[in-house]
Amino acid sequence: xxxxxxxxxxxxxxxxxxxxxxxxxxxxxxxxxxxxxxxxxxxxxxxxxxxxxxxxxxxxxxxxxxxxxxxxxxxxxxxxxxxxxxxxxxxxxxxxxxxxxxxxxxxxxxxxxxxxxxxxxxxxxxxxxxxxxxxxxxxxxxxxxxxxxxxxxxxxxxxxxxxxxxxxxxxxxxxxxxxxxxxxxxxxxxxxxxxxxxxxxxxxxxxxxxxxxxxxxxxxxxxxxxxxxxxxxxxxxxxxxxxxxxxxxxxxxxxxxxxxxxxxxxxxxxxxxxxxxxxxxxxxxxxxxxxxxxxxxxxxxxxxxxxxxxxxxxxxxxxxxxxxxxxxxxxxxxxxxxxxxxxxxxxxxxxxxxxxxxxxxxxxxxxxxxxxxxxxxxxxxxxxxxxxxxxxxxxxxxxxxxxxxxxxxxxxxxxxxxxxxxxxxxxxxxxxxxxxxxxxxxxxxxxxxxxxx
Amino acid sequence: xxxxxxxxxxxxxxxxxxxxxxxxxxxxxxxxxxxxxxxxxxxxxxxxxxxxxxxxxxxxxxxxxxxxxxxxxxxxxxxxxxxxxxxxxxxxxxxxxxxxxxxxxxxxxxxxxxxxxxxxxxxxx
Numbered sequence: 247x248x249x250x251x252x253x254x255x256x257x258x259x260x261x262x263x264x265x266x267x268x269x270x271x272x273x274x275x276x277x278x279x280x281x282x283x284x285x286x287x288x289x290x291x292x293x294x295x296x297x298x299x300x301x302x303x304x305x306x307x308x309x310x311x312x313x314x315x316x317x318x319x320x321x322x323x324x325x326x327x328x329x330x331x332x333x334x335x336x337x338x339x340x341x342x343x344x345x346x347x348x349x350x351x352x353x354x355x356x357x358x359x360x361x362x363x364x365x366x367x368x369x370x371x372x373x374x375x376x377x378x379x380x381x382x383x384x385x386x387x388x389x390x391x392x393x394x395x396x397x398x399x400x401x402x403x404x405x406x407x408x409x410x411x412x413x414x415x416x417x418x419x420x421x422x423x424x425x426x427x428x429x430x431x432x433x434x435x436x437x438x439x440x441x442x443x444x445x446x447x448x449x450x451x452x453x454x455x456x457x458x459x460x461x462x463x464x465x466x467x468x469x470x471x472x473x474x475x476x477x478x479x480x481x482x483x484x485x486x487x488x489x490x491x492x493x494x495x496x497x498x499x500x501x502x503x504x505x506x507x508x509x510x511x512x513x514x515x516x517x518x519x520x521x522x523x524x525x526x527x528x529x530x531x532x533x534x535x536x537x538x539x540x541x542x543x544x545x546x547x548x549x550x551x552x553x554x555x556x557x558x559x560x561x562x563x564x565x566x567x568x569x570x571x572x573x574x575x576x577x578x579x580x581x582x583x584x585x586x587x588x589x590x591x592x593x594x595x596x597x598x599x600x601x602x603x604x605x606x607x608x609x610x611x612x613x614x615x616x617x618x619x620x621x622x623x624x625x626x627x628x629x630x631x632x633x634x635x636x637x638x639x640x641x642x643x644x645x646x647x648x649x650x651x652x653x654x655x656x657x658x659x660x661x662x663x664x665x666x667x668x669x670x671x672x673x674x675x676x677x678x679x680x681x682x683x684x685x686x687x688x689x690x691x692x693x694x695x696x697x698x699x
Numbered sequence: 700x701x702x703x704x705x706x707x708x709x710x711x712x713x714x715x716x717x718x719x720x721x722x723x724x725x726x727x728x729x730x731x732x733x734x735x736x737x738x739x740x741x742x743x744x745x746x747x748x749x750x751x752x753x754x755x756x757x758x759x760x761x762x763x764x765x766x767x768x769x770x771x772x773x774x775x776x777x778x779x780x781x782x783x784x785x786x787x788x789x790x791x792x793x794x795x796x797x798x799x800x801x802x803x804x805x806x807x808x809x810x811x812x813x814x815x816x817x818x819x820x821x822x823x824x
Contacts, residue, residue: 480793483792483793484763484792484793487792487810487811488717488719488720488792488810489719490810490811491720491723491790491792491810491811491812492717492719492720492722492723493723493811494811494812494814495720495723495724495726495727495811495812495814496723496726498727498813498814499723499726499727499730499814502727502730502814503730508730517726520719520722520723523719524719527719
């Protein structure tokens with residue numbers, strides 16, 4: 247299996263990701279045994295290629311003896327070459343001098359060999375006890391290179407530094423060039439994280455938190471959408487069943503009365519008219535449902551022709567005159583006598599119809615003012631009512647899907663009139679605005695380009 | 700004119716916010732000789748009951764209505780001993796009907812209503 251991390255074997259460290267390059271500051275030979283023996287014991291167990299570069303105070307022979315105590319079949323692993331335990335002189339200076347580039351290439355070659363040999367990766371350690379103070383600077387640069395190069399490799403590297411041989415500046419260099427450092431303090435191993443790693447971890451944590459918040463917000467939005475859908479289904483069922491109910495009663499009643507032979511022709515005609523009205527009502531509802539489905543899927547076929555917006559407004563106003571009168575309202579039309587543009591007739595009528603029906607429904611008993619004006623290359627239509635108005639916090643919501651404001655509001659239709667208006671206006675390249683205040687009525691203003699494109 | 704309807708004929712109050720449903724119900728019930736009064740929501744129905752000189756024999760009650768819905772109407776009706784015992788037949792067009800039994804009505808009919816079922820209930824056994 248190709249794991250992205252491996253157990254370090256060192257309890258204070260736990261699992262580490264491949265590419266981890268860390269260091270330890272030790273005081274004594276016992277400190278080295280304490281970390282490196284379990285480190286390699288774990289590496290052998292995990293089928294990793296192991297490379298232990300030793301230095302005083304724990305030389306190669308000594309290290310081998312210590313590891314053998316923990317790994318009884320060490321000889322076999324040594325014979326197979328899974329683990330090598332070398333003196334630093336045989337590794338860092340094998341070409342006569344410690345060329346940093348050569349040393350680094352050496353590690354990387356070993357990793358390639360390890361993977362080719364079917365090992366899970368390369369686990370290594372080096373010790374800098376031998377390092378001269380005068381060479382410290384160039385060695386720090388080498389460590390920085392190692393830190394960078396290991397990141398994308400299946401290598402775990404642990405560098406051991408004798409605390410007694412580091413000056414304070416040196417300690418800082420070492421910590422900076424490793425992802426984290428192990429420090430022996432009063433018998434326990436302490437983990438010191440490099441500040442950039444810490445920052446990266448904090449960033450990750452923050453990102454994670456943001457992600458969680460986003461997931462929460464999305465979930466809430468989905469739940470709200472599901473609730474809105476259920477609410478819509480309930481409203482739709484009620485709206486569709488109501489005209490069917492009255493239609494059926496009229497027809498069943500007619501049937502019964504005819505059987506009894508007690509129905510005068512005038513009465514029959516009246517009842518049939520009522521039944522027809524309910525059919526018309528049902529037809530409009532079904533049409534609205536189809537519109538909703540079409541608009542929701544983003545497909546809205548348009549057929550553009552030259553039209554007069556004022557003329558269409560006049561027609562719609564006349565059509566709703568009777569319904570407005572019943573609600574105690576009047577509809578007046580003002581503005582320019584003719585505003586010509588290229589639009590879709592059915593969609594223009596739909597915009598005006600929905601706005602006027604809303605005004606009649608929500609502002610009964612008050613004047614409704616319809617106004618059409620030409621404003622350069624735009625046509626502006628406004629519908630003003632003198633009703634109760636819409637509170638500022640609800641003014642955006644009225645355009646949303648399934649957004650009838652009060653759950654107990656008098657429902658007619660599916661509560662999607664303004665949403666439909668906004669979809670059509672957007673498809674015509676225009677805008678729709680609401681100006682309203684509680685007690686001061688509402689004005690819906692639609693601005694449309696007179697010619698698209 | 701007698702306030703007492705002829706034998707087998709009932710006084711019925713229809714409470715429904717839909718004008719067409721009210722009118723159609725009133726029409727078919729009048730065809731059968733019943734006397735009918737109408738109200739457009741629970742509040743108006745309650746006002747009618749409190750002001751009426753005689754109680755109706757039956758109330759046909761819609762559920763979803765503005766101002767005062769069917770549930771609120773039932774709660775108010777049951778609080779007032781003068782009208783609490785008038786039988787109520789609930790007519791519903793909604794889908795979420797798990798709560799309906801809370802109304803403890805005498806009967807429930809789903810819209811669209813079957814005329815014969817309605818008349819059977821109105822005219823009783």
